[in-house]
Amino acid sequence: MDWHARFSQQAGWTRSLRDYIFDAIDLRRAGRILEVGCGTGALLAELPSQAAVHGLDLEPARLTEARLHAPRALLTNGDASCLPFPAQTFDITFCHFLLLWVKYPPDVLCEMRRVTRPGGFVLALAEPDYSRRVDKPKAFAPLGRWQSESLWRQGADPTVGGRLAGLFAEAGITLLETGSLRGVGTHPLTPEERELEWVVLEADLAGFVTARKLQRIKKLDEEAWRRGERVLHVPTYYAWGRV
């Protein structure tokens, strides 16, 4: 699995949201910015050059890749629920497809609030809710159910997106805006996007659904996309607020 390709695809889904929020919070004037759970650096690489850009991730292998893709970023290996930074260090702290993977999201948001200066901003840019995934025609509904079950088994909470606003309140962050992303899988996926979706699905469902069964559904899926009959939508939410 090429994780950087996957994370770059996801970063593409939130590009217009980032443009809008980064503009609203005047990110270009920020001095210090932190991405928690930065992965391979897909977002870090795009941040303005005047700021001190920090990235933190639990997995050293992800940081090795981030070093290549975002060479300017200051990278730290650490746990989001216990950030190794003093209080009030950053102007802006954000995450992107992180909270579904952590054990207790309120702890992570509390930590993001703690390390952000008063008047600074905390952003959760994208968290899915797979329990509300839409698959049409109906024959493809099991895919969403299987993927949710597989994410639960991997220790993720695939429903966290729908609870973001409440989680911000719980963490003591003043919510300024929340909503759902437009266009995540709602547009017809390109053949490359479809292939990548299947690589992720096959990795998620390995050992859970037989390869033969998956290949059969994949073929039907490809035909349905080609006929213009396929709908796939994973509601994905964002929230941002002030400290």
Ligand SMILES: C[S@@+](CC[C@H](N)C(=O)[O-])C[C@H]1O[C@@H](n2cnc3c(N)ncnc32)[C@H](O)[C@@H]1O
């Ligand atoms: C889906 S990836 C997203 C990466 C990046 N934010 C992006 O969107 O390109 C989630 C990342 O969170 C990291 N992660 C998961 N749990 C973490 C934790 N408790 N502390 C720090 N990072 C964590 C994973 O290692 C992974 O790199």
